[in-house]
Amino acid sequence: MRVSNTAIGLFLIVFAGTVLVYVQTFPSLDNGYPGPALFPRVLAVLFLLAGIGLVFEGRRSGEKLLKFDLGPITRAGLINIGLMLAVILAYIYLSDLLGFMILTPLLLLIMAKWLGVKTHWSLVLAVGLTLVIYVLFAKILLVPLPWGLWGW
Numbered sequence: 001m002r003v004s005n006t007a008i009g010l011f012l013i014v015f016a017g018t019v020l021v022y023v024q025t026f027p028s029l030d031n032g033y034p035g036p037a038l039f040p041r042v043l044a045v046l047f048l049l050a051g052i053g054l055v056f057e058g059r060r061s062g063e064k065l066l067k068f069d070l071g072p073i074t075r076a077g078l079i080n081i082g083l084m085l086a087v088i089l090a091y092i093y094l095s096d097l098l099g100f101m102i103l104t105p106l107l108l109l110i111m112a113k114w115l116g117v118k119t120h121w122s123l124v125l126a127v128g129l130t131l132v133i134y135v136l137f138a139k140i141l142l143v144p145l146p147w148g149l150w151g152w
Contacts, residue, residue, distance in 0.1 A: 002071065004063050009054030016048035083114055099148020100138075105130040 019040055026037035058065075087107050095103050105126040112122035137143040 004058055004065060005054040005061075006058030006063060006065050009051040009056075009058060012047045012051030012054065016044040016051060019044035019047070080114075083111070087111060095146045095148065097148055099150045100145040101130065101134065101150055102148060104133065 023037040023040045023044070026040075027035060028037070029035040087110070091103060091107060098106075108126035108129055109122050112125050113119070117125065134145065138145050
């Protein structure tokens, strides 16, 4: 499906504005520490900038505001959708059992191989992204990730 950049940009601008208004209701922390509104506010600003960029690009290229092109729905496209849903469900139901450090690289490897990435790059991608996500969330943001088999 093809939707105009302008329409997507306008949606992002409205969404970002809504988030920015809503996060004003979040509590703030004392002593200048960032509160729970920081991360949503940063993402909303990034969405706002992306939306402005998309609107600018869409208007510069002279595309129609509402251009919807569904195009053909192929068997390969349906299989890709099914694989993505299977990966999401596998992560939801298997992450507590297997843990983040086992399941994440496995699922990333499966998806990369399905999309035709060479084996050595698939391994580098799967392990590298898993480590980056782990460091970012578990070590920097202190988000608890499921240990699974590692938690014996």
